[in-house]
Each structure stands twice: as structure tokens, then as C-alpha cells.
Amino acid sequence: MTILDFLRMVRANLKLLLIGLLVGALMGFGYSLLQPRVYASSSTGFVTVGEGSGINDVISGSVAAKEKATAYLSLIKSSAVADEIIAANPEINLTRGEIQESLTASVDSNSALISVSATASSPEAAQALANSSLEAVAKVVNDLEGSSSVRVIPLEDAALNPSPTSPNTPKLVLLGAGLGLALVLAAVMLRRTVDTKLRTRDDATKATDAGVLGILPVSDEISEESILYTNSDHISQEAIRQMRTNLRFVNVDNPPRSFIVTSAEPGEGKSTVSSSLARALADADQPTVIIDADLRRPTIAKKFKVDSKVGLTQVLAGQVELADAVQQFEDTQLFILPAGRIPPNPSELLGSDKMRQLIHELSQEFTVVIDVPPVLPVTDASLLSNSVDGVVLVGAVGKTRKENLAEAAKNLRAVNAKILGLVINRAPRTGLGNSYYGFAYSSNGAYTSYYGKDQQSKKGSKRSAKKAKSKA
Incomplete structure (x- = not known):
């Protein structure tokens, strides 16, 4: 697949x-609503050792203080510290295990600075945990x-943070959107x-190794039931004329x-295509049968609404003159020339010398x-x-x-037939297909915007008037 195909x-x-x-x-947004809200808060302090530690020792951190701070870092998650926090904050209503899971701590490598972060289901609980943990x-x-x-x-007391840190709703929404897009694209x-x-057009040409003569869009005027000529569907009519032109070349x-x-x-849609093409050739003042x-x-007689009782089979049988x-x-x-009466041996009739x-006689005067x-x-x-001459x-x-x-x-x-080309029928105009399939019907107004809607309407009116006059 090329980039253009993609x-x-x-x-x-x-x-x-x-x-x-x-x-x-x-x-993603719904999933975020189902997740419990988690709030976070953190506090910072200096660890000092001894009664005579001066301000310089506090800021730079004595060697003993650094060693103590590092050594006691693991105590943050200990049961003893959790029990002290519970005793100091009975209103938190958390178990020992919940407190241990909610606390994390770190020590600055260049000083005795220790930072504690706490998470809880409410901003107040997270603040209380962070502030009391260092004292504990x-x-x-x-x-x-x-x-x-x-x-x-x-050094810095824990602040009350009303915004939850989890779930990260924007992140979950973006993740869900990306996953939904990826799944649809994969499908x-x-x-x-x-x-x-x-x-696609490429599917047709690769399968048959032949060129495309025309592409007929989905249209009520060229349906399987009948062939209408109201000239209201300019796109389908232009597609038929293009097919006629390509056939000539x-x-x-x-x-x-x-x-x-x-x-x-x-x-x-072979009968629809043959009927549309025959009518287009005749409209160009080219005698066509x-x-x-x-x-x-047989369906041709039904499409053109003519009598089908007498036709090809009677002519080949010599019962009726052409x-x-x-x-x-x-x-x-x-x-x-309708099919006539349906015979018991269609293949023998069509493969006969008659x-x-x-076909040879008709092609001298008509396009057949x-x-x-x-x-x-x-x-x-x-x-x-x-x-x-071809197929x-x-x-x-x-x-x-x-x-x-x-x-x-x-x-x-295999029988040495000459394939003149392909006609792709029922091409989608909009939605799933038009531009991807390469059928150039993405804009239904392209034809009228080029030639002018009023001009086409006048042409249709003149043709209708001419037909009415001839019938009268």
C-alpha cells in the first residue's frame, strides 16, 4: 500500500x-469517572543530630545527619511510624497497611533534606499524613x-491540594481516543x-489486465428495473457519455x-450497462441496435418497455423476418431486437452460423x-x-x-476473445468509497457547477417538449 492509497x-x-x-x-472519560480519586501532598524538613547543631549544620547537613537521614529513610513505611501517625491523627480513619502504602520518602544526596509524599482519598487526609510523618x-x-x-x-509544611493526582482524566481521554482510532484503522x-x-479501479485492472472504459455511479436512472431518461441525474448521464467516448477510442x-x-x-448490471450504452450511442446520431x-x-425488452413476444429466437429459427x-x-x-420465446437450447442458437x-449483416449498418x-x-x-469485434x-x-x-x-x-475494456458499475458517490475507490464522484455538484444548473434544466425542458411535440 502506497502513502496515497493510505x-x-x-x-x-x-x-x-x-x-x-x-x-x-x-x-476513557467514563473509565476515569469509575476510578477512585487520589489526592497527594508533600512536606519537607531537615534532619539534625545533637542538641548543638547550628544553622550552618542544618542547611549544609552534617555528616552524621546525612547518615542518619539515609539510614532511617526506610522507617517511613514501618509499622511503628504508621502507628504513631494513627495516634496523632485519629480522624484519618486509615489502617496501618493503608498508611504504609500511601507514604514515600527521599533524601537529598547533598544535605540532610528529607521529603515525604503522602496520598489519600481526600486532600485533608493527604495533608495530615505528610505533615505528621516526619515527626513520627x-x-x-x-x-x-x-x-x-x-x-x-x-522547612515546608504540606499544602492542601484540592485537585486529584489520579485518575489523570486528560491522559485517559487521550489514551482512549488513540486506542479507538487505532482499532478502527486496524479494522x-x-x-x-x-x-x-x-x-477499486486497481482491483478491476489487476484482475483482468484490461483498461476501464467507464464507471457508472449508483443512480435511480440506470437501475436494474428500468432505464429512465429524465436528464435530472447529470452525473450518471455524463458517466455514460464518457463510457461511449472511451469505447470509440x-x-x-x-x-x-x-x-x-x-x-x-x-x-x-450487464443488462443495465448494455442498455445505457446503446441509448448513448443512439443519442449521438449513431444507428444502434x-x-x-x-x-x-431476458430483460432488455422490460427495460425499454417494448413487446418481447417476437424476437431473436424466431429470427434465428426462420419463423420471422428480421x-x-x-x-x-x-x-x-x-x-x-428482443429475445423472443425462450428456447430449450440457447447455446446452440447463439453459436450457430445464422x-x-x-451480427455481420447488422454491423454493416448499425453499431450492434x-x-x-x-x-x-x-x-x-x-x-x-x-x-x-470485442467484449x-x-x-x-x-x-x-x-x-x-x-x-x-x-x-x-482462452477462446481468443478481445476484451475491449471494463465497466465498473454501481460506484458509490459519497461516504465509504468515493475518493478511496477512485471513482471521482465525491462532489455531486461538480457537474452542475461547471456547466450550470439552469443550462442543464433548460436542455432537459427542451428535450421533454420536443418529445411531447413528436408524440402529439
């Missing part, structure tokens, strides 16, 4: 990452040595690593006059678009691939498996 992935999953960040931060140590030492030569001269990367579906000197449109598996050669599950079976779509350059001759069954379930597409292979984002797409391309090349 940035695209982050951008495409930005909402999920932000949600993970927010949830992690909230969990001095008393225990004097009791042990049987004298009162050890003194503790206070996104794992999903991309193990994902077997077609997701596959071979500039000898553009394809006939081609089949197929997919690896059913339900990937679309043949429904999917004799197992001119009687072909239907013109409205007042356009598009002609439709089918090849029919043939909708055929998927490649992997049946052999119809492979049989017809040598009767046309347009369709894959659907989030549905087509990359291995199936690769296998379909392999099967077609």
Missing part, C-alpha cells in the same frame, strides 16, 4: 475513524536509640486486506461495430450491442465472443468477486 483509505473512512476517536475518548519518624528513631538527639526541623486495513470484492482507426456486454456472475441474447433471463422483429425505440436511432451471419449471459455460469458469452466486461462494486472477474477474463481470452 490517505485515500483514511479519507474514505474518515467518518468511521472520527466515530472511533469519539467513542474511545468517551470510554523522629519519634520512632528517638525511641529506638533511647535519646532525643534526632530532630526534624520543618479498516484488515477489511481491505481480506476483502475479496471489487472495490479503443481503436481509433477501426472502432468496434459489434460487441457483447457480459459479466462474471449474474446480478452485476441492441440484441437481447440472454435467452435464459425487419418484423426489430422495434424502433421512440423517435431515436436506437433499435431493439447468429454470426445476423449484444447483451449476453454471464461468463462463468454458461458458455454463451464465450461462444459469441468470436462473432463480434465489454462489467463488474459491480461490492458485489463482484475479484477472483471471479479474473476467471471470466481468463475464460474469454
